[in-house]
Amino acid sequence: MRISKRQLLGLGLASFLMESLVIQPALAADKVSLFKVITSKDEIVIGIGETELAQMEGQNAGGVAKALVAKGSMSVWQYAVRKSTSGDLEQSPLHKIGLIASDSLRVEPYATPLKVLPIDETKK
Known part of the structure; x- marks a missing residue:
């Protein structure tokens, strides 16, 4: 042949x-940066896409905190750990939430050894 x-x-x-x-x-797909938001009641992990993060001053936890204070509130994706279809653990967007500046005491970077899934903009 x-x-x-x-x-x-x-x-x-x-x-x-x-x-x-x-x-x-x-x-x-946008790369997602994870942050832990700590309030007087609890703490949650949020994800912010690189294009949205690029619009914030500092592009780090300080920039997120400044943007939250300047805006008073912001909509972000809450992230949680889940099992993938292969059984591996991964960080996945759970649902969109609203953050209020007066309730948030601290924003810090959140490091994870798990795979971080991108935000699916069709779920907004």
């Missing part, structure tokens, strides 16, 4: 197109 150069080129191009269609959505 002999494959011509044209067939080989066509097969390579088709493979490239299929790969780029599969990889493109994964690369388009």
Whole structure:
């Protein structure tokens, strides 16, 4: 069986197109930074996408705290640990919540060894 150069080129191009269609959505997802918000009653973990975080001064916990104080309140995604279909633990967006500046005492970065899932904007 002999494959011509044209067939080989066509097969390579088709493979490239299929790969780029599969990889493109994964690369388009915003990277999420996690923060722990501590109040007088409890503490929660929130996730902020890199595009939203880039609009905040400092792009860190201090920037999130300043944005919260300046706005008075903000809508963010609460994150929680869950099991993936493969059984691995991962940090996943739970639901969108509202933070009020007067109830939040401290915002600090939250490090996790778990995989952090991106925010699905279709769930808003």
